Amino acid sequence: KQEVTQIPAALSVPEGENLVLNCSFTDSAIYNLQWFRQDPGKGLTSLLLIQSSQREQTSGRLNASLDKSSGRSTLYIAASQPGDSATYLCAVRDTGGFKTIFGAGTRLFVKA
Amino acid sequence: EPEVTQTPSHQVTQMGQEVILRCVPISNHLYFYWYRQILGQKVEFLVSFYNNEISEKSEIFDDQFSVERPDGSNFTLKIRSTKLEDSAMYFCATRGQGAGGQYFGPGTRLTVT
Numbered sequence: 001k002q003e004v005t006q007i008p009a010a011l012s013v014p015e016g017e018n019l020v021l022n023c024s025f026t027d028s029a030i031y032n033l034q035w036f037r038q039d040p041g042k043g044l045t046s047l048l049l050i051q052s053s054q055r056e057q058t059s060g061r062l063n064a065s066l067d068k069s070s071g072r073s074t075l076y077i078a079a080s081q082p083g084d085s086a087t088y089l090c091a092v093r094d095t096g097g098f099k100t101i102f103g104a105g106t107r108l109f110v111k112a
Numbered sequence: 113e114p115e116v117t118q119t120p121s122h123q124v125t126q127m128g129q130e131v132i133l134r135c136v137p138i139s140n141h142l143y144f145y146w147y148r149q150i151l152g153q154k155v156e157f158l159v160s161f162y163n164n165e166i167s168e169k170s171e172i173f174d175d176q177f178s179v180e181r182p183d184g185s186n187f188t189l190k191i192r193s194t195k196l197e198d199s200a201m202y203f204c205a206t207r208g209q210g211a212g213g214q215y216f217g218p219g220t221r222l223t224v225t
Contacts (some may be wrong), residue, residue, distance in 0.1 A: 024143040030195075031211070032211060032213070034213045034214065036216070041217040041221075042218065042219070043203060043217055044155070044203065044205075046213050046215060046216070049212070049213035060136045067149040075145075078129045080216070089155065091155075091214075092135070097168055098143070098145075098162070098167045098168040099157050099160065099161035099168050100157055100181055100214065101147070101157065102147075102154050102156070102157075103154070104154050105154075
């Protein structure tokens with residue numbers, strides 16, 4: 001049974017810092033991995049999607065990497081801003097299935 | 113940019129009542145999902161729907177739940193007899209053909225009293 005873990009659970013950084021959020025999954029037979037952002041009481045906004053055959057994806061100040069064999073993904077945020085404050089969720093879609101399993105998220109607070 | 117929409121944004125119902133949550137998918141998407149998120153907890157997969165049938169469902173998705181596409185556009189989640197523990201945020205998500213990611217709607221907050 002696939003399990004997804006995100007570390008740290010919460011993170012507070014000063015504005016301008018570069019930071020890394022971690023996601024690990026127990027079963028490496030994944031189809032893809034998606035990073036989302038969730039603002040309080042809101043829906044999920046897709047940030048980056050990495051296919052199982054890819055190693056990384058970039059969008060603006062965000063870079064996500066995937067090491068399928070070790071069951072890990074990282075989300076790198078460069079030059080963090082107060083507007084980046086949100087919960088970041090990692091979600092894994094298993095091979096051959098339709099189910100997507102979410103981690104509990106990392107709650108990020110960027111101080112001005 | 114196309115988006116997934118959900119109605120209502122907030123539904124309050126009494127225990128034992130039936131509720132229907134509605135989702136309008138992105139127009140060319142073929143795969144549809146429902147998730148729920150109890151306050152302070154993880155987003156949990158409920159069910160996936162493709163080609164007018166359920167393709168996968170979780171242990172949470174018991175006989176009290178059902179899904180359908182009644183008119184080829186809306187995608188609905190029905191809870192037949194709501195319980196207090198059904199109180200949660202319910203998210204609809206849709207996906208196009210192939211290896212694309214899922215797009216989530218803004219959610220419906222269901223409160224069962």
